[in-house]
Amino acid sequence: MFGAGVMRFFTVNQMFKLVIGLSVFFCFFPSLNCEAQVSEFAINSDNDAYLFINQDQYYTNGISFNYRHLRNDRALKRNQVKQIWSLSLGHKLYNAYNGFSEVALMDRPFTAYLYLRGGQSRFYKNESVLNMAVETGLYGKGAFGEPLQKAFHNLFGFYHISGWDYQLNNNFVLDVKVNYHRLFWRNKKRTVDLQIGTKISAGLNQNYVGVGPIIRMGKINPLYRSAYHSSRLNAGAGKVEKERYFYYKPVLFYRVYDASIQGGMLLHDKGPMVFDIKPWMFSQQVGFTYAKNRITIDAHLQFNTKEVESDATAHQYGAITVGYML
Template structure:
């Protein structure tokens, strides 16, 4: 049996510590994110409307030489996923029971986000998406229910017809106030989409309390990656975001904009939708974890109930 010489052990330990130190000093440049939305997180056996969402993202910090003089940070991203929408229950036996159109929304998008010295943020995006059978909603929901031994679903024969669309999106945020202790701030937020799948506008104040970073370096706006070398402090905070949206078109409720035969059941959306978002975020060097609850008014007057769901998110940077 080989026995290492005594001097081999301290040399190996020194090399290991050197490697760990060098690796630890390397600033993260990439981030992978995963988010799951589900009304079951409310622990009330609810399974309706926006019943499940799987969202994946990859982000990369831009080269610092590409930044404009007034930019502190810039991040590129690719995101995609699937959202499932059902009626008030996952067991629909008659078409008259469908109070919200049944469909999935399968999408892929790219985005670029700019963070400025005046502590504001601008994000621009392009998103490709499809509804109907091509979005594979029935297959996804059946797989989940079989895997977790849940009830047998029904009603997908009433889903919307397949339709493809492109949306352009924009988001803007600007810090309005932060106290001298830097543990509370208020940010103004506005967003909009224009396209074949979604056309809407939204606005909200965002209240954060806890251990906070500025907008260009916070997990809330996915900006912990940095174009310039920087050591980003850990974060732990609560937030509250009461949002109002004006909806012009929603393909998951009205069907494909360019289709004549949109499906067996379609409705008009509520023009004004109100939603309260409350959440908790913890972030350190490599990881971000978040928990969020959303309480929304009816997306369509046809819906029997208002909707609410929970969201869990995690991201890893390297």
């Protein structure tokens, strides 16, 4: 519900203050070069309560902590501008149509997903971006979805949680993810541009292919110095120009498997409540990004068509990301 979303927001806010405090401390630590800005910490929070429509369902909450580091220029090939390594730790919560669903009315499995992802992004002079990542994680009781959600609701007096007795069984997953983006067009004033993006995931968790354009409008930087691709990290002494832009990102997905809905791919007993997926899904993001000096702030809304072969409806949620460069 909305109250749960507000509570989670303040939790994220408190953690962000901690990260900023540590970042400022490290920035004044003599052994680090603050002029270079070669590392970045970021916190991302997803929640359907950010739409202010009194909704608490499906992908209901997510949080991730992200660290990025710029690789030494001497390791680059001639056609590359930079390489950035990344590490993310995250947690996601999934409900049925709400957190007190009766079995007969459940339209999506209850489950949680705890994951760790490591990746590398390569940025090229022709403004193409290749991102490769490996993600491993755990679904089921080992991901602590039930105790976390119940503790939140009990602490703040929200509605009683039920439905976790029917969550997915424990399941380890491992995926390989590849994203590729290429600049297609930009106007001379550098206020509007168009990218074409491709997303591929293969493994035991998410299997899909997605393709779509990205439109940015505002004050924008090249793709290898833009907050959109988390590429503002800079090894030189000069500062990267500030950015403020709106963006629209529609993606058409063809999906083969989704372990958050269908359960463990290799498990015989996947759990008491599993469903098939809709193979075709259309996703839309509408957002705004502001980045200046060391700070990056992004907020967007996500709208997905129906994902589950059940009575489940289309789903939407909001996301907020705050990053700080060292």
